[in-house]
Amino acid sequence: MREHINVPPAPTAGKLLKSATKFRVLLTAAAIVVSLLLLTGYTYWPRSPIELASGHNMSRAGLYESWKKGEVVVLMRHGERCDRSDNECLGPKDGITRNGSQVSAEVGRSLSQLGLDQTDVLASPSTRTAQTAESLFGHPVASQEWLFDCEKMNLGQVMAHKANNRNLVLVTHSGCISQIEGKQGYPHADTSEYDSAVFISLDKRSRPVIRGVLNPQDWKQLAMKAGD
Structure with a gap:
């Protein structure tokens, strides 16, 4: 069945x-x-700090006024590395290229239009940062070892070297800039371009805040706005 x-x-x-x-x-x-x-x-x-040359970002961040008061810190990356380029070297192989020196000089001219009377400048002791700083400002710049030790760099250390009522420009390395950005809420920020800069100023609570970045091709535009 x-x-x-x-x-x-x-x-x-x-x-x-x-x-x-x-x-x-x-x-x-x-x-x-x-x-x-x-x-x-x-x-x-956010992936990266805002671009200050876009729209009215520089004015909105209050950086023109802060610069006049000596309240700004600028972290600048050195110019084009000779050992990573086919362009002619400015000098030693561990320095920057002639093209990089020219770009730095142009950035320096734009930076000077913001006013450098109350601005201190320090550079990393490496050849490429020393050459960049001299191209930016037209003369050798004092160097300090801590600007080369990117793994230990922090914003408190940066601000400790800023004098009251004086801006501070630090010529350093992309690794150091990334270290600062990462600790300030931008762990995935794009690597800084040659001769680019990160602007920092104090907020209403007197805390240092990253306001944005400025790439080398935007410096002239920024300097023109400063004169408006």
């Missing part, structure tokens, strides 16, 4: 349609949730 096996009835077209619709709804909801998470992460986890 054969054993009787109960076979469940095949799902109807209506049930299949209902299941497919439910699946699409769940899939859409999941996509929305993921999008919101990504958007929230992007909003609260």
